[in-house]
Amino acid sequence: MVNALAVTGGRVVTPEGLIEGGVLVQDGRVAAIGSFDCPANVERIDARGAIIAPGLIDTGVFAIDRPAFVAGGITRAVLMPDGGQPIETVALVQHAAAAGKPKVWVHPLAAATRGLKGQELAEIGLMQMGGACGVATGRQWIADTGVMHRLLAYAGSLGLRTVSHAEDGGLVGDAVMTDGETATRLGLAAAPAEAEALAVARDLLLVEATGAPIHFRQVTTARGLDLVRAAKAKGLPVSCGITPAHLFLADSAVTGFRTFARLSPPLRAEDDRRACLAAIADGTIDLICSGHDPQGAEAKRLPFADAEPGMAGAETLLALSLTLVRDGLIGLERLFDLLAGAPARLFGLPGGSLAVGAEADLVIVDMDAPWRIESDMMAAAAGNTPFDGLPVQGRVVQTIKGGVPIR
Amino acid sequence: MSNSPTRSVDGREVHPFPHRHLIGIAGLQPHEIAFLLDEAEQWVQLNRGTAKHDDRLAGLTLINAFFENSTRTLLSFEIAGKRLGADVVNMAVAASSVKKGETLIDTAVTLNAMRADMIVIRHEASGAVQLIADKVDCPVLNAGDGRHEHPTQALLDALTIRRRKGRIAGLIVAICGDVLHSRVARSNILSLTALGAEVRVVGPPTLLPPAIERMGVTRFTDFDAGLDGADVVMMLRLQRERMAGGFVPSPREYHALYGLTHERLARAAPDALVMHPGPMNRGVEIASAVADDLERSAITEQVEMGVAVRMACLDVLTRGRRGVAGW
Numbered sequence A: 001m002v003n004a005l006a007v008t009g010g011r012v013v014t015p016e017g018l019i020e021g022g023v024l025v026q027d028g029r030v031a032a033i034g035s036f037d038c039p040a041n042v043e044r045i046d047a048r049g050a051i052i053a054p055g056l057i058d059t060g061v062f063a064i065d066r067p068a069f070v071a072g073g074i075t076r077a078v079l080m081p082d083g084g085q086p087i088e089t090v091a092l093v094q095h096a097a098a099a100g101k102p103k104v105w106v107h108p109l110a111a112a113t114r115g116l117k118g119q120e121l122a123e124i125g126l127m128q129m130g131g132a133c134g135v136a137t138g139r140q141w142i143a144d145t146g147v148m149h150r151l152l153a154y155a156g157s158l159g160l161r162t163v164s165h166a167e168d169g170g171l172v173g174d175a176v177m178t179d180g181e182t183a184t185r186l187g188l189a190a191a192p193a194e195a196e197a198l199a200v201a202r203d204l205l206l207v208e209a210t211g212a213p214i215h216f217r218q219v220t221t222a223r224g225l226d227l228v229r230a231a232k233a234k235g236l237p238v239s240c241g242i243t244p245a246h247l248f249l250a251d252s253a254v255t256g257f258r259t260f261a262r263l264s265p266p267l268r269a270e271d272d273r274r275a276c277l278a279a280i281a282d283g284t285i286d287l288i289c290s291g292h293d294p295q296g297a298e299a300k301r302l303p304f305a306d307a308e309p310g311m312a313g314a315e316t317l318l319a320l321s322l323t324l325v326r327d328g329l330i331g332l333e334r335l336f337d338l339l340a341g342a343p344a345r346l347f348g349l350p351g352g353s354l355a356v357g358a359e360a361d362l363v364i365v366d367m368d369a370p371w372r373i374e375s376d377m378m379a380a381a382a383g384n385t386p387f388d389g390l391p392v393q394g395r396v397v398q399t400i401k402g403g404v405p406i407r
Numbered sequence B: 001m002s003n004s005p006t007r008s009v010d011g012r013e014v015h016p017f018p019h020r021h022l023i024g025i026a027g028l029q030p031h032e033i034a035f036l037l038d039e040a041e042q043w044v045q046l047n048r049g050t051a052k053h054d055d056r057l058a059g060l061t062l063i064n065a066f067f068e069n070s071t072r073t074l075l076s077f078e079i080a081g082k083r084l085g086a087d088v089v090n091m092a093v094a095a096s097s098v099k100k101g102e103t104l105i106d107t108a109v110t111l112n113a114m115r116a117d118m119i120v121i122r123h124e125a126s127g128a129v130q131l132i133a134d135k136v137d138c139p140v141l142n143a144g145d146g147r148h149e150h151p152t153q154a155l156l157d158a159l160t161i162r163r164r165k166g167r168i169a170g171l172i173v174a175i176c177g178d179v180l181h182s183r184v185a186r187s188n189i190l191s192l193t194a195l196g197a198e199v200r201v202v203g204p205p206t207l208l209p210p211a212i213e214r215m216g217v218t219r220f221t222d223f224d225a226g227l228d229g230a231d232v233v234m235m236l237r238l239q240r241e242r243m244a245g246g247f248v249p250s251p252r253e254y255h256a257l258y259g260l261t262h263e264r265l266a267r268a269a270p271d272a273l274v275m276h277p278g279p280m281n282r283g284v285e286i287a288s289a290v291a292d293d294l295e296r297s298a299i300t301e302q303v304e305m306g307v308a309v310r311m312a313c314l315d316v317l318t319r320g321r322r323g324v325a326g327w
Helices: A066-071 A090-098 A124-129 A145-157 A181-186 A194-210 A222-233 A244-248 A270-281 A314-326 A332-347 B030-048 B072-083 B104-113 B128-133 B151-165 B183-194 B223-227 B251-258 B299-317
Strands: A004-014 A017-026 A029-034 A043-046 A051-054 A056-061 A074-079 A105-111 A134-136 A162-164 A214-216 A238-242 A362-372 A391-401 A404-406 B007-009 B012-014 B061-066 B087-092 B118-123 B140-145 B172-176 B198-202 B218-220 B232-235 B273-275
Touching: A004 A029, A004 A332, A004 A362, A017 A332, A051 A332, A056 A314, A056 A332, A066 A074, A066 A314, A066 A391, A074 A332, A074 A391, A090 A105, A090 A124, A105 A124, A134 A145, A145 A162, A145 A194, A194 A214, A194 A222, A222 A238, A222 A270, A238 A270, A244 A270, A244 A314, A314 A332, A314 A362, A314 A391, B030 B072, B030 B151, B030 B183, B030 B299, B061 B072, B061 B104, B072 B087, B072 B118, B072 B140, B072 B299, B104 B128, B118 B128, B128 B140, B140 B151, B140 B299, B151 B183, B151 B232, B151 B273, B151 B299, B172 B183, B172 B223, B183 B198, B198 B223, B218 B223, B273 B299
Parallel strands: A004 A043, A004 A051, A056 A074, A074 A105, A105 A134, A134 A162, A162 A214, A214 A238, B061 B087, B061 B118, B118 B140, B172 B198, B172 B232, B198 B218, B232 B273
Antiparallel strands: A004 A017, A017 A029, A051 A362, A362 A391, A391 A404, B007 B012
16 A cells, blocks of 8 residues: 555544554545554554654744754744744745755744844735745844734734744843842843733733734743733633743753753743743643754853853653653643644644544654653754753654654 | 861861862852961961062963953962962963954863963853863863952952951941942852851842842842941942943932942941952042041952962962872
8 A cells, every 4th residue: 555554552642532542544644543454565663552642843943953853753843934044035935844844844934024123024925825834023022012013913914823032122131041049149141030021911912902813932931921821811812832941940050051051031930930830731821842943062152141042952842741741730632732733723734633634743652761861962953952961751752744754 | 377277087188178260159168268268368478578479389370361351350360370489471362362253162272282270260251260160171260250250359358357357257248339240249248148247238229139138148229228337348349331321320320329438438337347349430439538548448458468369279279280288
């Protein structure tokens, strides 16, 4: 049989719950789930009791890093427009969209403004025709409220979700950390955590005014999450994400001037970290993303304030997120909604959940496999992870994209 | 000489300063700080004599790598090194390859390859000295990194206070002014609290770091309240560029609210000691009349203690490589 694959002997994560058995794939799509009669002459993979789940959709990566994505079970990546040159033309959108195939499909976000300078609207409509799945403000917020208002109205009318970076640039200034004891002891420029809530509050008011959907790439503070929670209760089209770093590390991780822990937004106080976990549990946070941004030694082996922010997170995204299940905060179905289902729904992408007829983007996960995150053993383009040395559990055994096992 | 003799632990002699570098006061035990102060006393005596020379560092090379402008600290380290007989080389940053884009790590590796026996570093970025120290084989002394630490300044301040007041424990020390941007303040807070003083930080709210109370100090934005009953008033330098409306509205408003005058000083203890790490902005954070009051001001004595403390640090940190018994 042409292009057919049977994954058997596992437990399948579906929106309806775990189903014993496997997944049958034909012509790149899911043909059957659970128990099925395996046709002759198909390639078979024995899951050996492992979890069979939808391939991860990583929202807001800064680099197309296929080895890291494959190692992390990521089959689709929503690309930020400022990994390098701003993605502000149709040609750049199409180039980025083709860059990961066939192993990983990249879905670019269009630069919201020309050169991501936050002043003039970029050719959003043309980029949408070229394949952009949304627009994004990039690593910075848009300081000019008038521009943000027009952007939301325009992108919203095209049916595009705007991905915003929620940090008030004026309050942040040259800060590289969140205000607190660690920043004070290290003598690093820091900004109040309220910088996030300020930006969220402004953008939510504009969402209310325009009715346009917004996605905050990361919301990492209690006050920011409270605003998102309240907006959702009002029925506003708002969603937000977070990275494992902000769920599992507080600003004290910077102690010793660890530049791998220099992130944007910066790591927060312990109370805010706990609020983020609570927001995962109560559904305020829609998705977990890696924020994948590999930075080599020349960008990280510098004095803290001179180092680039960002972490290589793609291949640790799943293992770290599984901690939430192991700690009983959420179930497996919800975890894979955070990692795949929600991103697909929010950005209108194929895949994201396992159902008959869906794209056969699968990942086989050994939930119990122990391993250690090691900076210099990473598949990613660079090993800048603040989790260096951490023992974790749960490893991707096999990534399958469109019914094809990726090796 | 030292009042802290080599201690015996489990039958092994353990020397009283088990650190390879001096990056900060953070990480030092109170008895280790006291040991350095004790060691400095002998150099105060030597420096007050006519033949100010000791040969214990003869043949060793001291590199002063100052990535940020400095006159007094550089001079102080240079004199300290020379009085102990070391070959002192000052690296002029304006002429160095740092301006050509060489990374800090490459510079560190280069200095290391030149077989320095001690490297003294000042850098404008917090954490930069630690970064270099991790890459070199010889002791590194932090002469100031960004807003982080300036340990020899804290040691010389502690020595000055101890000599003038006879003790540090139990004293009320008010550190006043731009604490936010001050590495001197951070190192002093760490050392003075470790040595048992009650430390206050006093300044406009825009120049006090958040969560500073977590370092064991009390925070005052009212200058008079902060000075009340203080035994030591330590003024900090306010950078010119921060007086122009960014952090405080103007130099004259700053002087009116937070400048130390004799009237203000009357709030402190009658015998309160006035200190300033220099260079001073006369008429801004401190009135000339106070700075020049020999009864109250210890400012020139601080400079004198600076050389002695740095001699002690250079001596202690090189004992291992000089093969001093027990080190």
